[in-house]
Amino acid sequence: MGKKLLEVRDLKTHLFTRRGVIKAVDGVSFSVDKNETLGLVGESGCGKTITCLSILKLLPNPVGQIVGGKIIFDNVDLLSKSEKEMRKIRGRRISMILQDPMTSLDPLFTIGEQIAEPIRSHQNLERTNLRKKIIEMLKLVKISAPEARIKEYPFQMSGGMRQRIVGAIALSCQPDLLIADEPTTALDVTIQAQFMRLLKEIQQEFNMAMIMITHDFGIVAKVCDRVAVMYSGKIVESAGVRDLFNHPLHPYTKALMGALPKMEEDMEKLTTIDGQPPDLGHLPPGCNFAARCPEVKEICRCDSPILSEINDGHVVSCLRVQ
C-alpha cells in the first residue's frame, strides 16, 4: 500500500434547504493513496457529488454546510484552512471534472483563455510559455490542431471535445488528485472508452491519484484500484476491485452488480433494485437500505449498522454480514 494522500473521516455535509435539512453526506469515510484510483459508486442522488464538492469546500452557497468530520489531504486538515488557502489548493493540488461537459465551460470565453486561467493563477508563466503550455495541454488530451482551437469557443466543439477540454483545464496544473464526477455519462459509448483510456494514461504520466465517480461497474472494473459503494449518504461497502467483484458482501452492492447489463445475456435477466432510495430529508431508523433489501432481517429495521472491516481492506456496513 502506498502513502495516504487523502483521508476523509466521518464527513457530514448537510443541505439546509427550505424544505428541511437534507443529510446528503452522513458520516462518510474513505481514503485515497498516491497514484491510486478510487471508484465511488452509487445510485443517482446518493450524495456522490456533494461528497466531492465537500473536499474542495465548494458546496452550494449558502445551502450546503459541512457539519462534521475531517478531510485530511497531504497530512493537513482542509476544514481548518481559510478560503484563501483553499484557493491555492483548488486547481493546483486537487482538481475536479464536473458531471456535465456541455455546461462546464463558460460560453463567452475562448478555450485558450479558459485553460490559461488556472495556470495563470497558480504559476508564473510569461505569455509565450503560457501559450506553449496551453497547446501542450490540448495535445495531451488529444485535441487535433491545437493552435487553431485555442481561439475557438465552446459552442464550436462537440460534446466529446468539450469533455476533453474540461479535462485539460482540470489537469493544467498537474494536480495530485483528480476528482472525475461521472465524466462520461453524457457521452456515447465509444467516446466514453476513449476518454477513460486517456485519463488512465495521463494518470500514469502525472503520478496522480483519482476519485472516479460513476454508476457503471464496467468502468470501475477497467480503471479503479479500489471501490467505495455509497448509499443514501453513507459508504456501505469498500474493497479492492477484485475483492469486491468476487465477493460482494452488502446486498446493495450485489443488487447494483445485478443491475449491470451484460452484452451476452438476455435483457430479461437484467435485475433492477425495487423501490426508490429513501428521502435524505427524512431518514427512517435502522439501516437505510432495509426497505429495499432482499435479505432484510428484523434487526435491520431498528439498528443502524456500522462500517467494520471483514478482511484485509474490505469494509462493509451491514448487520447481516457482521
Place this chain on the structure above:
Amino acid sequence: MVFNSITQMRRMPIFSVLFLVIFLICGIFGSSLAPLDPTDGDLSRSLIPPFQDRNYPLGTDHLGRDILSRIICGARISMIVCIMVIFFAGSIGTVLALLSGYIGGKVDIIIMRIVDTMLSIPYMMIAIALAAILRPSLFNIIILLSILGWTGYARVIRGEVLRIKDSDFVKLAKIDGCSKTRILIHHIFPNIVNTLVILATLQVGAVIIIESSLSFLGLGVPPPAPSWGGMLADSRSYISNWWLSTFPGLTIMATVLSCNLLGEWLRLQMDPQFRQK
C-alpha cells in the same frame, strides 16, 4: 387558477389585497364615503397642516379643499381608467396575439412589426403626443392608454400561443379533426388565462403611474375633478407645504406597490418554473 396548497395561499400579500379592496371601495363609493366635498374650496381655511383640525385630518390645499376627501374621490378616476384600459388593452392584445401566433405567416409579421414599432417609441413621448392630439378627457385617456397598452399583452401572449401550439394536446386535437376556431377557443385560450391575469395585475401599476403622470403634466382628466396626479401637480407651487404632495404621493405608491406585490405573487403561483426558485 389552482392553488396547490393552503401554505401558498397563506403567503398571499394580505396587506396588498386589503389595500386594493379599500381602493376599489373608494373608487366605487368615493363621493359618499368622503367626509367633505372634494371640490368645495374655501380660501379662508386654505393650507391647514395635517393632524391639527379634526375636520381636515390630512390638512387642506391652497384652495382650502380637504385633502383626505380629494384622495378618496381621486381613486375613482384611477380605478375607472385602470379597469377600462385593462379591459380594452387586454382584449385587443389577446385577440391580436391569438391571431398572430396561431395563424402565423403574413398576419404574424404585420402584427409583430406594429408591436415592435410601437415599442421603439418611448412610451411617455407617444402618450404625451396622443394626449395633445386627443384633448384631455376621461374617455380620451382610456382610449390613449389602450392604444399604448395592448402591445405588452400581444408580445407575451403570442409567445405563449406559439409554445402551446406546439404542445402535444393541441396536435392531438388537430388529429381529432377539431376546427381552428375550436382549438383556439377550447384548447389555447384556457391555457393563456393565467398569463393574462398576471399581465393585467402588473399593468394596473403602470396605468396608474402613466395616468397620474399625464395629470401631473396637465394632460390628464381635467380639473376640478380630483385626481392624484393633479393634486401633486398643484402642490408644486406650494412645495414647502409638504402635506400637499406627500399624501397623494404615498397613496399612488401604496396602490402601485400593492398591485406589483400581488402580481408578483400570482406569477409565483402560476408559473411552476418560477416557483421552484
Place this chain on the structure above:
Amino acid sequence: MQRYILKRIFLAFVTIYLVTTLVFFLARITGDPMDLIMSAESTQKDWDMMRHQLGLDKPIYLQYTDFIAGVFIGNFGNSLRWDKPCLSLILVHLPATLQLTICALLFSWVFGISIGTLSAMRPNGLMDRFGKIFAMLGQSMPIFWVGILLILTFAVRWQIFPTSGRGGLLNLVLPSITLGWYTMASMTRMTRSSMLDVLDMEFIKMTRIKGLSEVLVICKHAFKNAMIPILTLGSLQVGILLGGSVITETIFSWPGMGRLMVQSVFSRDFPLIQACVIITSTIFITINLLVDITYGYIDPRIRYQ
C-alpha cells in the same frame, strides 16, 4: 460579425421609417390636427390658410410622401410658435436632455448593478433584503413624486442643492436621481436575478475549481454572462428615461427637449410635437442598435451566426 452589424443597421432604418409612418397616421387617425392647432375663435378663413400652410389640404398620400421625404432630409417643417425649423429648435434643446439622461443612466446603472450583484452574492443576506425593499419601493414611486420629495428635503429643507435650472454639477444631482430612480430599481432586480441564474451554473463552479479568486469569478465570468439580460433591460430603460425626462425637466425647469415638448403641447405646436416624437424615437432606436452590436462583441454565438 460584419453581416450581423449591417443587418442590424438596416433593421434600425426600417424601424425608424416605420415609426415615422406610425406617427404620421396616429396623428391623423385619432383626430384632426387642425382641431389641435386652431383655437375656438378662429374663422373659416384662418382654418383654410393654416390648412394650406401645413399642406393638410393635399390628398393624404401626397401628405404622406411629402412628410417622409421631409423627415428623410431632416426637414420636420416649421414650428408654429417659434416660426423656426423644428429640427434646429430641437438640436438646441437636445444637449441638455442628453446630459440629464446620460447622468441618470449612469446613476441607475452604477447603483443598480452594484446593489444587484452584492444581493446575488449573498441571497437573503442583509444587502439582499435591503435591496429588495428598496427596489420594490423604487418601482412603485412615480418619478414626479420622487422629484418633489427630493426638492422638498434637499432643496427646500436643507438647501444643499438648487431647486431648478441648468448650471453647474450641483444642478444635475437632483434631476438625475429623480429620473434614474425607477430605472435603478428595475436594474437592481434584473441584475440580481440574472446574476443568481448565472452563479448557479456549472461553469461558475468550474472557475472556482480552477482556484480563481472570487473577484475574477464574479467580475469576469459571472458578470459577463449576466450582461446580456442586463443590457437588454438597459436599452429598454433608455426609452423610459427619454420619456421620463419630459416629467423631470418639467419639475426642475430643465431647459431640454422634454420641456420643449410640453410647451409645444400647450402652444398647440403640431409639427414640433411630431418632430420631438420622431427624434426621441430615433435616438432610442440608435441606442438599441448599439446595444445589439455590443451583444455581438460579448457573445461569440451571436458573432459567428
